[in-house]
Amino acid sequence: MDVQGYFQNLVDAFVTGATKSGFKAVTDRVVLNPVEKDGEPCWELLLKNTALKLTTDVAPGGGNNLSKKLGFDKGEFKILISPRETIKKGEPWNIKESAVELAYIARDLSKTAPDLLLGVHCDFSVVQTGDPRPAHPLFHAQLTSRLVKLNDLIDGTNLERMKSLPQFRLPTAHMSLPSVLLLVAADHFRQQQYLDFLKELRKTMPFPCMSNARFTTRADGRGMRSCAWYPS
């Protein structure tokens, strides 16, 4: 199975949907590095340029209504998505680990620095060795200003809004890269572009490995696909 080809296609389809929805975006190369996890050969998936960047203008009367929502007349709204996933070789539909950072940034041109509106870190790990971390839902999203992979890209951004948030780990569906792309598409693409991307995603969507015995008995991998949670 062409793992790189599958993920590259998905990233390209996502960026197509974004540009057709009015965002400025350029696709990025999906890179697979060979690594070992639990003594098994795996791929580590990254983006060559670290993150996908979707940018759109904020202006009064703009079709996206952002000027009203964000409360300023002239600026820019940006979405950054940065993944790191570990995929078991030989069974490409199994993701052993995933960490995806998602950042929403608004730039009011009358201010000196952009603001981090929302920083989210979605991750899970189903590695076999060791106990799962205490008090960590298997799949969760964490609201945070500490975005490690996106750190260089948000350099100079005002993080105050997110810094004061308490610890907050929300149990979720497995939010791997395809799931996070779908989240953004559902919230920010035009209707047809969102439907096109959902259709592309539903052709195949990677499952997490459910090889940890603590969770296998509790979870049915098929039912936990996030794309099953959306109507139409």
Added chain:
Amino acid sequence: MKTNRTVLLFEDDEDDRPRIIASLKKALPKDVEVIPFLGKGTTKKGTYEARILKDFKDEIDKAELIICDQDLSTIKDYTGLSAQVITAIAHAEGIPLALYGRGPEDYMMKRMKERRPFFERRFVLHLDSAGWDTEEFAKKARIILDGCQRIRQFLETNLGKDGQKVSDGTPAKWMSKLLDKPEIINRLELYGSGDQQYLSSLVASAKQGFATKAVRVLAAELSYWLWDSILRFPGITVNTVAAASALNLSPTAWNHAETQALFAPALYRGPFGVDKKFWWRNELQAIVERHGVTDGFEVLKLKKMKHAEASSCSVKPSMPAGYYCMLSEKPVALENSRGEIPYFPAGADLARISRKEFAKIAPWAGLKVT
């Protein structure tokens, strides 16, 4: 009666015209007739476009390519005829169009300064007024003609000459079939998601009565798209400089016969791949990955090739490159270049502008400097 293929030439300079015709006749296939437009015609009223379509219907119907001077103005009975009129006719009739101008070539820089979109639905040839090489000019015209013919024949075979099946697919789908690369359809959509949305409306309108010309029009548009966008901006295919840069190889290491042999399976052999060489970017990468390493430099070292040498950024040579500057046409590092250029296709992730060139062009092109 044998029907010749024809190429129409619109050139108003009476000294240049025979020289251009002579060079074209030498370069083009023997069955191709070069017909110069000399004006005259019987229709005297109406727009130039209407008059040409009426008086020269046969020539227009048989034309496989139009070659047109950008500075037309003094053709007999057609004083003031402009390339814009010929462009309109070419687009409406689905005849591939190649414009040419005089003066040294500075294509990409000029286009950005004038804020022209990256997809302009025409080919551009060049006559350098300082040292006009008619043979180079004619050779390029031949490449364009052959490429366009190949695309048209593919579509006629797959869509039928009457274009009944045109609306069964999207331009990206037809392009992926033409190139025999179904796996790149999403990347092609990215090359088409900006200014090329009209390509989709073209397909939709095939249902509404222009079906008889649908194949011809679609063939011409796919030809422009392939030449001016997909092959020009590295992402799906790469030219020789971009290939070396993406593989982290110096030009010398890349051009070495052993390296070329190693990566030969990735050579692009589609339309227009004659004059310049292109490679399939994914296939270059696949060759690297099969060796279990991260780039071309590692492959050459693994194979103990003595000519192995890493790439270097044209802005800061101590750094490896990885990308391609569209203005300087040199390898460049991510850190020393700017991406997300609005004029570039969203799928061309290797296409960037070096910081030095960007600083020069940004004010002209309306780009933010910071």
